[in-house]
Amino acid sequence: MRETKIVKITDENDIRISELGGIIRAGGLVCFPTETVYGLGANAFDENAAYKVFEAKGRPSDNPLIVHLSDISQLETVAREVPEEAYKLFEAYSPGPLTVILKKKETLPAAVTAGLDTVAVRIPSHPIARALINAAGVPIAAPSSNLSGKPSPTKAEHVIADMNGRVDAIIDGGMCSVGVESTVVELAKGTVNILRPGGITKTDLLKVIDEVKIDRHVTEQVAEGEKPKSPGMKYKHYAPDAEVTVIAGDKQKTFDEIRSRITDDKETVIGVMCYDGFAFDAETVLYMGDDNISYAERLFDALRQFDLLGVKKVYAQFEEDEDYGLAVRNRLYKAAGGRVIHI
Ligand code: AMP
Ligand code: MG
Numbered sequence: 001m002r003e004t005k006i007v008k009i010t011d012e013n014d015i016r017i018s019e020l021g022g023i024i025r026a027g028g029l030v031c032f033p034t035e036t037v038y039g040l041g042a043n044a045f046d047e048n049a050a051y052k053v054f055e056a057k058g059r060p061s062d063n064p065l066i067v068h069l070s071d072i073s074q075l076e077t078v079a080r081e082v083p084e085e086a087y088k089l090f091e092a093y094s095p096g097p098l099t100v101i102l103k104k105k106e107t108l109p110a111a112v113t114a115g116l117d118t119v120a121v122r123i124p125s126h127p128i129a130r131a132l133i134n135a136a137g138v139p140i141a142a143p144s145s146n147l148s149g150k151p152s153p154t155k156a157e158h159v160i161a162d163m164n165g166r167v168d169a170i171i172d173g174g175m176c177s178v179g180v181e182s183t184v185v186e187l188a189k190g191t192v193n194i195l196r197p198g199g200i201t202k203t204d205l206l207k208v209i210d211e212v213k214i215d216r217h218v219t220e221q222v223a224e225g226e227k228p229k230s231p232g233m234k235y236k237h238y239a240p241d242a243e244v245t246v247i248a249g250d251k252q253k254t255f256d257e258i259r260s261r262i263t264d265d266k267e268t269v270i271g272v273m274c275y276d277g278f279a280f281d282a283e284t285v286l287y288m289g290d291d292n293i294s295y296a297e298r299l300f301d302a303l304r305q306f307d308l309l310g311v312k313k314v315y316a317q318f319e320e321d322e323d324y325g326l327a328v329r330n331r332l333y334k335a336a337g338g339r340v341i342h343i
Contacts, residue, residue, distance in 0.1 A: 006156075008172040012130070020132060020135065020169055021132055024140060025043055027049045027052075029041065029169075030169045031145040032171045033172075035097060035176060036181050038154070039145055040163065042140065044078065044138060045107070049141075050141055057146070060148070063235065065114075065141040065142060066120040068124055072090050072091065074139065077139060079103060085190065090123065099185070100121055101118045101187070101195070104118055105119070152180070154301050155301060178198070180198055183198035183201070183327075184196035190209075191212065192212045193212075195217075201323035202322060203323055214326070218330055237331065238335060240314065242312055243312070243314070244332075254318070254319070255274070258317055269284075269313070271283065272314070273286045273316045275288060275317060276289055284309050286302045292324040
């Protein structure tokens with residue numbers, strides 16, 4: 001355990017950011033808000049700091065970290081080759097929730113990329129994240145700032161619950177707006193392959209790249225012994241204590257289905273996550289907004305809330321779509337451990 005400084009910052013010009021950047025440059029760990037989820041940041045050029053990140057999270061050492069930059073001009077400080085398509089993508093969607101896999105520069109410590117020859121790079125748009133990278137004066141290696149196996153944090157209270165006593169400082173910068181982790185893509189011969197769906201959607205990518213594929217492990221489970229393109233794909237993601245069942249389909253039909261299941265079960269403490277405008281007679285009803293954009297924003301917080309409230313069974317109303325819906329689906333189906341009913 002170490003003492004963790006908790007600093008509430010609302011303005012990217014706050015002078016305390018320069019001190020927090022100094023902690024990172026000197027090899028310390030600072031949790032900070034981004035537009036996707038909170039990150040657990042370390043100096044990407046300090047191998048020892050990278051080891052500390054894995055230790056603080058309890059993250060398996062073969063799951064690489066994303067390196068965060070504040071500007072496109074810094075790409076070649078961490079990547080030894082930046083293809084034309086990568087510049088196209090970053091010019092269109094950075095700063096923002098897009099991570100691109102590139103060939104790693106030799107000078108970047110192997111611990112950051114978990115020994116891979118490639119590095120995942122992102123330029124976040126959150127003003128405090130950008131100010132922190134600039135203040136640190138080095139690229140920041142940062143996974144999500146949850147304990148491994150917990151949902152990614154979208155509010156400072158989640159970070160404090162998981163990381164207090166494990167890092168040097170936590171910046172409380174309010175709620176994250178996207179709510180799910182960045183879209184991770186790899187480039188191959190003029191095409192883009194989505195390894196993790198997020199806030200930059202297939203439709204967005206198709207505006208700048210002719211062919212966009214979705215890696216099969218985005219929707220299929222990784223089989224025993226199989227080696228997915230992105231190491232993170234093989235790890236079991238967060239499943240709440242409650243048994244989650246996703247009821248997928250049209251909003252009205254899923255509403256009817258969940259309502260009848262609740263009526264039939266008077267014994268269990270039931271929670272529902274649903275779209276706005278639907279009323280359920282359950283102990284805990286968490287509204288996810290009107291669409292899958294707000295669903296993404298609220299999803300991880302809702303999963304943490306169900307656990308805190310001791311809910312035993314959760315029904316998740318969910319209407320699929322190819323854009324934000326794919327990002328929600330990827331996390332929601334994992335939380336449900338495959339219990340998905342399509343109607
Ligand atoms: P997190 O930092 O928790 O958002 O996780 C980062 C994600 O990016 C994980 O799923 C990693 O497996 C993936 N990732 C990071 N670096 C690479 C890489 N070089 N190649 C493929 N996937 C990567
Ligand atoms: Mg994570």
